[in-house]
Amino acid sequence: MIYLDNNATTRVAPEVFEAMRTFLTDEFGNPSSAHSAGREARKAVETARAQVAEMLGADDPSEIVFTSCGSESDNWAIGGFLEQNPTRRHIIATRVEHEAVRNLCEHLAEIGCEVTWLEVDRNGELDTDDLRKALRPETGIVSTMMANNETGVLFPIEEIGGIVRDHSDAIFHVDGVQAVGKIPIDLKNLPVDLFSVSGHKFHAPKGVGALYIRRGVKLPPFIIGGGQEEGRRSGTEAVPNIAGLGRAAKLVKDFDGHEQVRRLRDRLEDEILARFPFAKLNGTPDRNTRLPNTSNISFEGRDGSHIRAQLDAAGICVSTGSACNAESREVSGVLRAMNVPYEVARGAIRFSVGRYNAESEIDETLAALTRIVAT
Numbered sequence: 001m002i003y004l005d006n007n008a009t010t011r012v013a014p015e016v017f018e019a020m021r022t023f024l025t026d027e028f029g030n031p032s033s034a035h036s037a038g039r040e041a042r043k044a045v046e047t048a049r050a051q052v053a054e055m056l057g058a059d060d061p062s063e064i065v066f067t068s069c070g071s072e073s074d075n076w077a078i079g080g081f082l083e084q085n086p087t088r089r090h091i092i093a094t095r096v097e098h099e100a101v102r103n104l105c106e107h108l109a110e111i112g113c114e115v116t117w118l119e120v121d122r123n124g125e126l127d128t129d130d131l132r133k134a135l136r137p138e139t140g141i142v143s144t145m146m147a148n149n150e151t152g153v154l155f156p157i158e159e160i161g162g163i164v165r166d167h168s169d170a171i172f173h174v175d176g177v178q179a180v181g182k183i184p185i186d187l188k189n190l191p192v193d194l195f196s197v198s199g200h201k202f203h204a205p206k207g208v209g210a211l212y213i214r215r216g217v218k219l220p221p222f223i224i225g226g227g228q229e230e231g232r233r234s235g236t237e238a239v240p241n242i243a244g245l246g247r248a249a250k251l252v253k254d255f256d257g258h259e260q261v262r263r264l265r266d267r268l269e270d271e272i273l274a275r276f277p278f279a280k281l282n283g284t285p286d287r288n289t290r291l292p293n294t295s296n297i298s299f300e301g302r303d304g305s306h307i308r309a310q311l312d313a314a315g316i317c318v319s320t321g322s323a324c325n326a327e328s329r330e331v332s333g334v335l336r337a338m339n340v341p342y343e344v345a346r347g348a349i350r351f352s353v354g355r356y357n358a359e360s361e362i363d364e365t366l367a368a369l370t371r372i373v374a375t
């Protein structure tokens with residue numbers, strides 16, 4: 001199988017699996033237990049916290065709270081802040097957020113919050129003046145993604161956070177799920193209050209994530225119970241998953257193959273655009289403001305789901321949009337928000353390269369596409 005869908009999920013790294021194995025077998029203690037088995041589990045959880053903090057450039061490990069996934073982190077950040085600040089019920093988010101933010105904000109709008117949606121242009125980029133104009137005294141939270149899951153377009157987080165801080169009392173939540181592991185992140189030097197992370201996007205297992213909560217920012221607990229995670233998210237810690245997340249974070253810090261990922265993506269993108277005159281890139285052509293692993297390309301006039309199915313039959317995994325809407329007949333909401341015409345959006349395929357891809361796989365994908373698309 002050739003796997004070019006690393007924005008949907010990633011393979012668990014062998015090093016991560018090994019780090020988890022101990023906690024699925026011999027070291028099964030509960031981190032809250034006051035005996036040696038418990039102490040070993042506690043040590044694993046705190047080691048992982050330090051590793052995640054290091055990967056994100058957080059000031060202190062206590063700013064990291066483990067969750068079950070990126071969606072939970074997003075829901076806690078936005079929902080929690082609003083629960084705690086009932087008079088500040090104005091939210092600002094972008095039209096191209098992942099469903100975990102978009103659908104949550106739509107739900108919050110139904111129960112009395114007001115949402116301002118920031119538009120994007122044809123390249124998927126924001127006009128930060130729109131944010132300036134949207135901020136009000138009652139704005140509680142601004143939420144934007146760092147990297148778009150479908151197009152890879154990067155938002156200028158430093159600039160956005162600066163505007164939020166200079167022009168309001170709102171807090172700034174960043175959905176960093178697609179950025180982690182792909183570009184450097186240094187939260188201590190970014191004006192970000194809350195930052196969502198999902199393990200399965202960077203070679204940790206599914207079912208574990210984290211929320212960075214800058215020191216001094218208050219959120220109500222997401223789960224009330226036995227007081228784990230300093231009372232912020234109760235429930236016995238998923239020690240194997242958390243140990244895996246920590247090991248994956250260390251792999252991110254140590255990874256020296258970014259140039260290889262970028263080169264493979266660039267080659268795939270360049271060749272597709274050169275070979276097929278009806279192929280059009282979705283998202284900014286400026287590679288400095290796009291994830292180095294992602295290409296979203298439309299085969300105009302073709303049906304993307306058809307191409308995806310034929311690539312699948314050839315053993316090549318790609319997607320037509322975010323994994324969540326892969327089965328729906330509608331075109332991607334992200335491409336619609338970018339005003340991509342229907343006939344173009346319908347033919348969109350997202351290729352997302354990862355650390356385990358090889359040059360020969362790019363060759364095979366190009367050959368398969370030539371067979372499928374040119375006929």
Ligand code: PLP
Binds near residue numbers: 100177
């Ligand atoms: N945010 C973004 C940008 C994503 O791409 C995803 C998953 O695709 C999520 C949030 C949700 O993460 P999880 O699958 O861990 O709930």
